[in-house]
Amino acid sequence: MTEKVNNIKVLKPNISDDLCIFNLSQDNISDYDSISTALVKDCLLENHEAEKVSFKETLFKNVIFKNVSFRYCDLEDVRFENCDLSNVDFIDSSIHRVEFINCKIVGINLSEATIRNVVFSECGGQYALFRYANCKQVIFTNCQLRFSDFQESKFSKVEFKDTDMTQCQMFGIKLKAMDFTSCEIEGMGARIEDVYGAIVSPAQAISLSRLLGIVIKE
Template sequence: MTNNKNSIKIGSPKIPKKLAEVNNIKDLLEDEYKVSEAIVEDSSVEEVSLKDIVFDAVIFKNVVFENVDFRRIDITDVIFENCDLSNNDFSGAVLHRVSFKNCKLVGSNLSEGTFRNVSFNDSNCQYISFSFSDLKEVIFDNCNLKGSELGSCKFSKVYIEDCYLVEANLSQTKLKGIDLTSCDISKIIVGIEDLLGLIVTPMQALSLTSLLGIVIK
């Protein structure tokens, strides 16, 4: 069975119509541990710790995050659009109804996180790590996931459409019901025991036979 992306429904970020414009997150966080109902545009956030901070109903648009500590951050109803979040540490983060649109997350660490109703669209996620994360109702649509770490994860209603998964590591992640027919899975790393129920094309299935030690003449 092939998933139709137009039929996939997950919870979208709930953003109020009126948002406060924020120019400097550092100033805002001097006395607060929560950023809510705000929009941050056309700026950069550098050398700041957002560890254990709460983001609620926030839009980030055209924002570059550099050397930012996002560890254990709680992100709910947030949109990241045209943002660069590369090489930042989100380990242990909790994301609920979060959207990444046309973002760059190269080398970002999202390991040991909890993801609920999260979408990644048209984003560069090369070498991103989700190791040991719990993903439920998560969409990856038209993303570059080359060399990504998706191993030792728990998947529930995870949809991966039109993605580049070359050299991605999905070992020790149960893939039952996951449809990769629209993806490039060349040189994918996965355990034999995790392939049960994985949905692939005949050609993809042929390429996976090497995992069984089968030689085709």
């Protein structure tokens, strides 16, 4: 199913109404495991590491991930609702048709991940890492992304709406035609060529004028 979120069309997760409850624990999730058509809820996964795990057509509700690493993970048709994914390591993962709804993603590591048709809504994601990620049709709406790092990521049809991006690092990303007028971008790190053609408010333009070395005197 396709849904238009803000100005970008994203494919929603295809999740069945008939899901089997899956007890996520250290004992039943290991390298290369594949979990599908599952409902995972009201649980804690702590101090665990597994590589190349696949989650497909899975709904996570009220799940806490503490000190968890899922490198090279495959997430497809997945929704996280009211989950705590703080500091979860998803380096070099494949994330397709996924929604993060009202989740805590402080310090989440999505560096080098391939991210397609993904929505982050009402998420607290300070210090999140997206370095070298490949993002296409990705929406951030009503999120806290202060001090997050997107350096050298590839953006195609990415949108930030009503999101706090204070001191986000955006070096090496072409931001042309991206509309930041509803966001807080004070202290955003970028180069002159990165912000060329970006859509900003007059106040934001004054903030970004520091990239030109201009001193504005009142």
